[in-house]
Amino acid sequence: MKIPPLRALLQPLPVASLVLAGAAVTLAGAWTLQSLGFEPCELCLKQRYPYYAALPLAAAAIFLARNAQTGAARVLLGLLAAIFFASAIFGGYHAGIEWKLWPGPTDCTGDFVKPDSMAEFQRQLRNTRLIRCDEVALRIFGLSLADWNVVVSAGLAFVAGLGAAAVKRS
Numbered sequence: 001m002k003i004p005p006l007r008a009l010l011q012p013l014p015v016a017s018l019v020l021a022g023a024a025v026t027l028a029g030a031w032t033l034q035s036l037g038f039e040p041c042e043l044c045l046k047q048r049y050p051y052y053a054a055l056p057l058a059a060a061a062i063f064l065a066r067n068a069q070t071g072a073a074r075v076l077l078g079l080l081a082a083i084f085f086a087s088a089i090f091g092g093y094h095a096g097i098e099w100k101l102w103p104g105p106t107d108c109t110g111d112f113v114k115p116d117s118m119a120e121f122q123r124q125l126r127n128t129r130l131i132r133c134d135e136v137a138l139r140i141f142g143l144s145l146a147d148w149n150v151v152v153s154a155g156l157a158f159v160a161g162l163g164a165a166a167v168k169r170s
Contacts (some may be wrong), residue, residue, distance in 0.1 A: 012073035013111055015059035015163025019080055020158050023054035029059070033138065036146075041133040042108045043094045046150050050087035054156070084157035091149035095136050098144050108133035129151035 030048060034040060057076050064073040097104035108131065113123035131137075136144040143151070 001037070010069050010162050010166045012061060012077055012163050012166060013065035015077060015159055015166070016058045016065060016073060016080075019054060019156055019160050019163075020058035020062065022152065023051045023058060026152055027051045027055075030145070038137045039118045039131050040137075041082035041131040042092075043097070043104070043133045044145065047087065047091055047094065047146065050083045050153065053083055057083075060085075074164045074166065081157045081161035081164055084153045084160060088150050090155060091146050091153055093134065094146035095144060095150060098136050098146055100134065104133045113149070 004034070029049065030040070030044075057080055061076040063074040066068070069156065094104075096102050115124055136146075138145060140148065
């Protein structure tokens with residue numbers, strides 16, 4: 001079996017397929033962990049948005065690449081690279097909150113403020129998120145899921161960027 005040259009693997013079709021698979025597997029993993037009882041915080045839920053966006057964009061890039069529109073497919077891969085680069089930054093922001101490097105949003109972190117009245121207590125119950133953004137629910141190989149989002153997003157950004165910059169096959 002002959003292994004294709006690296007340049008062939010970096011063309012829009014295989015790269016878009018890899019990005020689509022990576023986004024789908026990452027979302028499936030997040031949903032599986034959630035179904036096992038690891039409830040996501042507000043920031044965790046927001047970190048899924050790039051993956052949701054990547055599914056139709058990568059599918060469109062696959063469609064375009066299969067229909068000899070590699071230039072348009074490369075544009076979509078460039079967009080995916082930018083999306084996942086931003087996702088890695090946002091994941092780093094959340095990871096920094098978990099590592100207590102900086103404060104997070106007040107609606108999912110911070111100290112409990114004792115209410116002055118029963119009405120104030122009820123208002124706090126209605127408005128307070130129970131899942132904290134600054135507490136790690138699960139670590140895998142020492143990394144939180146926000147940490148893993150940085151790794152996966154950076155990897156997908158890199159791969160998509162390589163596909164966007166790919167030189168046309170001769």
